[in-house]
Amino acid sequence: MPFHGRRLSALSVVALSTLALGISTVAGSSATAARPSGPDAKSVYTHLQKSNTKDFVKLDLLALNDFHGNLETVPSTSSSGRINNTPAGGAAYLARKIRDERKTSRANGAVPITVAAGDLIGASPLLSAAFHDEPTIKAMNRIGLQVTSVGNHEFDEGYRELKRMQHGGCLDDGDGANGQDSCPAGQDFEGAKFQYLSANAKFDDPAAHGGHETVFPGTKIFKVKGQKVAFIGMTLEGTASIVSQAGIQGVTFTDEVETANALVPKLRAKGVKSIVVLLHEGVAPADPTAYNDCTASSGPALDIAQNLDPAIDAVVSGHTHQAYNCVVDDPAGNPRLLTSASSFGRMVSKLHLLIDPRTHDIVRPAEYARNMIVRNDSTVTPAGDLLSLIDTYKTLVAPIENEVIGHIEPGSQITRTADADGGDSPLGNLIADAQKADSSVVTGSGQKPVIALMNPGGIRADLVENEQGEVTYGKAFSVQPFNNFVVSMDLTGAQIKALLNEQWNGGNEGSKKILQVSGLTYTWDTSDAALADTDALVPGSVMVDADGDPATPMVALEDGTTYRVVANNFLSDGGDGFATFKEGTAKLIGGLDIDSLRSYLLAHDPVSPTPTDRITQQP
Template sequence: MRRTPRLLATVVLIGVGLTGGTAAAGGDRTVPVQLVSITDFHGYLRPPSAADGGTIAGPDGKNQVVGGAAYLATHLKTIRAGHPNSILFADGDNFSGWPFEVDAHADEPTIEALNALGIEFSSVGNHELDVSKSFLVDHMTRGKCFGTPGVDSCFTDSTGRRFHGADFEFQSANIVDAKGRTIVAPYTIRWVRDHGRSYPVGFIGMTVPDTPVGSTSYQPDLKALDPVESANRAAAELTRRGVKAIVLNMHDGGTDASATYDNCLNPSGPAIDLARKVTPQIDAIVTGHWHAAFNCSIPDPDGNPRPVVEAANHGRLISEINLQLDRRTGEVLRDRTTSTNHAVTRDVTPDPKLQKIVDYWAAAGDRKYAEPVATVTGDFTRTANAVGESTMADLAADVHLWTAPDADLGLIAAKPAIGSTALRGDLLVANSNKPGDADGRVLLGESWEAYGYGNPVLTVSLTGAELDAVLEQQWQGGKFAPLALSKNVKYSFDASRLEGDRIDPQDVHINGASLDPAKTYRVAALAYTVIGADGYPALKAAYRDPVRTDTDHETFAAYLRVHKTLTPAPLDRVTQKG
């Protein structure tokens, strides 16, 4: 079998502790190794609000207020104190953050904060690939600028220096390019020390397998390999290199709805399934992606328990695994391994270094928010008329058509059948009384809040018959989930007919011509809608030839800057017969 080409793994000597390990039976000694990790930080430098997960249920069932980079730093210092062989890492989805101040600065604030926290390496999460492979490898890792420095990227950080990239590395053993090469190193090796002797600990990175075409990252030039096979292959290679303590740092997770954040009752999900299958050479599994919280012990295929942990999201929890290595062999003594999830409570003094970083970028975000991008002469709102059409949804569909040069029409889920809508706010004429605002003025921050959630626009091919089937799925089980279409499309429907037969293709007009069932059309829509996450399965089943353009927030701001003055269009794109 041909082996998949890979990037070289990294090897780092990190421990300087010369003290002995814990005394063991029979006079033997062990080497303690502390693993400390966070996951799904998503750029939440500031403490998250309650709506963004700013609380978590504690062991007593009462909510604890948690999160915030400065509080996270304080807790990390406390947890790591007295552990000379402590390794701090992340489990992916560090950036492509959802807070405005990080998104508006190309996610660079998140990297400055993680550098300051001392993160040593991270697995590649799906959101690390929201923009492109180059954005991860060249910009975020190496600090390469794009666009205009100081405007589009390479902003000045809180120390007065220009962005230089991450001080840590990324790993993924299962995401490969078109030639089958891993896009980053599959694993890293850290060396810990005890009584003058060094011991290797290997960390295998793993990425949720639906990242290339089954997530909102949507990178069709990449491919995901089977996670179990990839983990086993990397573990075997580490073993051949003499590494006997191996950790799987996997950005895919699970859930345990009946558990609190530091226990395990009835876990399920991909990470739990994988934990029961992946090679016993792996001694511990750190997971993420699901924004869940659990601290489990799952038997490996040989029946030996190993920790499987997930630390929620947005800096709310810290996972700690304490390995004990056999001092003679370097093997992990499973029966002496412990794991704990710690809540990042706000009842401690925030770390001043991190607080300075948080405050700096919050202020920079406020300045960015106040930048004017356009003027509106009337209100664009999500308020729908009797046929589900709204001025804000129509505007978004027009943006999709505009950003995709080869598109025949733009489409957006105005009120999805499932999932959450990208239409998150209105653009109003009235002054919001926020700094920099005036009547009719649209601020950059207002545009960001009104539309999008970090999702790329895709242009895909559908036949007229397939497009008609998608439009028919606006009615499902008595529920109306309207789709908005761009200004060059008009159609009518007959609500008195049965679901699935309410639109005659002859009543759909694109650029003045009736829909041709046999013709292929190029349709621009958000990836979330195309992959079926909005609840239109006919679109997911039929689309072909996807081409990825820019992400929603950036596309919308660019449209507003180009068009400068916008007037709401008449709500006449959809009509009802009878």
């Protein structure tokens, strides 16, 4: 059995030999299969540390990912508020769980380090987003987070704002007048006490950034009872395609495997042998309910974990919002952990590691992990200091959150549920209509958009009323929490058709993304033959409201005619695989997308759902 050239004590070798049958399922023989981190590795760990406790250094990693500013608990009736059927989540309960696990680790002679794999902020509920996620950074400070990779959502407001998250300081943003209020009511913001890592977020011109090659350091080294342990932090290489380009101008996201592997010799030169990667990229397990399993899993993080340098001992991952507990083989055939702790603070991964002080390296056959639910029921006492923080910001957010901006026609529902015959939804139609009507994207010559296109992934909740039957800013914000800008542009009819075909071609071939539309109707052919072609649009079916007047008949979209189109800046930059948006010309950046919706609801009070007949399909 390969141990990556690690020299173990004689007693250790005996111990491993006696457990050879037990760890065969951990080390495995397949270089491609992922499998659960199970009791066999735990047996090796327990046997080694008991048989030679003075020699081996015990290290426990407490890991989370994809918190997304979810400070409050979510009702367990929502899938975001539970793991399977167990109520879970909330910063005060997350703090309690991590603190309790730290105590357990120390009682067992282990050193705990709390880590994360990105997307702690961004796409956050209003309680955090209204204050530029300052409350979440404060919460993570109190929880005791020590190091994290950056995720793609950390770049939602640009890398400069992310640097403010690290270093602190306040923004002059209108004191809540625009739905956001940095450092409200005299609150300060000192920034993160933990370290962001961004090994593969690299400046194109380091000289313009004080010689720094990366947005944040790529690595951080901890001393654990005299042993050096390094963390490499990265987001997914594809970040540039899923965040606004304006905030990452001059930043390139490099290949994860190449980036991490290039850092290994640099870390070894510093005497580091124990290395863990914090990776914001994920896996899709076949059974998402089996949170300590890894059966039939697939995804980019799996390939990355299998190809990282054999010197890297474990991978803590995220991005897919799934929970999994995997072991994969590295290129040398050695077992390597790959874990993820779901999302929204509903789980914590605990990785148990042993470091051999003679080799200064992690004993790989002995590493194992557990995913633990962050229960928030009556059996758990939440952390009081986190409850206090949450209460402070709940008071501060109330004036922003409770502004009434409209009503829904009695007896109606405006949901994001896509129509089975086509793909548009009542809420998608409403958002597209609102963006098309937004005066902030009308050109100086008075040219208004005649078409609006909205990405379905940007619609995060149904539009609902509060108990008083009112649509508040808070309810509307939960629908569109990204603070994207609306952008109008010129596109030809041929380019618009190309965009529509990108819904099921290219990067969206495996998972179709049906854009929500306004001022446009069409039919698409769902047959395998049509989708295998580059054009599944039914000929002659694409119709446009060419003059922007819904009272006049729609006309056929002409390939050579130029139309004014509006979309959010995420799409405008080519996000979600819609590269043709980047060909748009005469772009005009308007206001925030949430303001488009707010203005439309105020102007159409009460609002009614539209028929979902803008997109149809055959056969």
